[in-house]
Amino acid sequence: MSVTAFASTTETIQEFFARFGAGDLPALLELFTEEVDWNVPGADTVPWTGRRSTKDELTAFFVSAGEEVEATEQFEVDRIVAEGDTGVALGRFTHVIRRTGKRFSSEFALHIAVVDGRIRLYHMFEDGHAAAEAFTA
Numbered sequence: 001m002s003v004t005a006f007a008s009t010t011e012t013i014q015e016f017f018a019r020f021g022a023g024d025l026p027a028l029l030e031l032f033t034e035e036v037d038w039n040v041p042g043a044d045t046v047p048w049t050g051r052r053s054t055k056d057e058l059t060a061f062f063v064s065a066g067e068e069v070e071a072t073e074q075f076e077v078d079r080i081v082a083e084g085d086t087g088v089a090l091g092r093f094t095h096v097i098r099r100t101g102k103r104f105s106s107e108f109a110l111h112i113a114v115v116d117g118r119i120r121l122y123h124m125f126e127d128g129h130a131a132a133e134a135f136t137a
Contacts, residue, residue: 042128104134
């Protein structure tokens with residue numbers, strides 16, 4: 001499915017979650033603009049936190065997340081709310097962190113902005129304290 005075929009911000013966000021869940025990195029990267037305003041605030045000890053802006057940086061993020069998460073025990077999107085080119089997804093997850101064996105559970109809010117069917121802004125808000133604890137041996 002071409003990213004320009006999405007009629008709405010909601011559809012683009014839904015497609016993001018579908019491709020992320022399928023682990024289809026090339027298709028996932030197609031959903032992003034060349035330059036992205038990406039931010040996942042959190043502790044430096046959590047490898048997926050921080051700002052990114054290029055496809056190479058996004059690739060490194062998704063690869064690292066795949067290596068760091070041993071298993072996802074729960075991932076639910078409870079609601080997507082969109083107005084124009086801006087949307088927010090609300091949900092919850094539980095991951096098992098490979099290096100420590102600890103569970104990381106959090107509710108999340110994902111703020112996304114879309115231009116021409118592609119994601120140009122991605123700001124993920126999760127429980128940073130719980131993430132840092134999960135990465136501490």
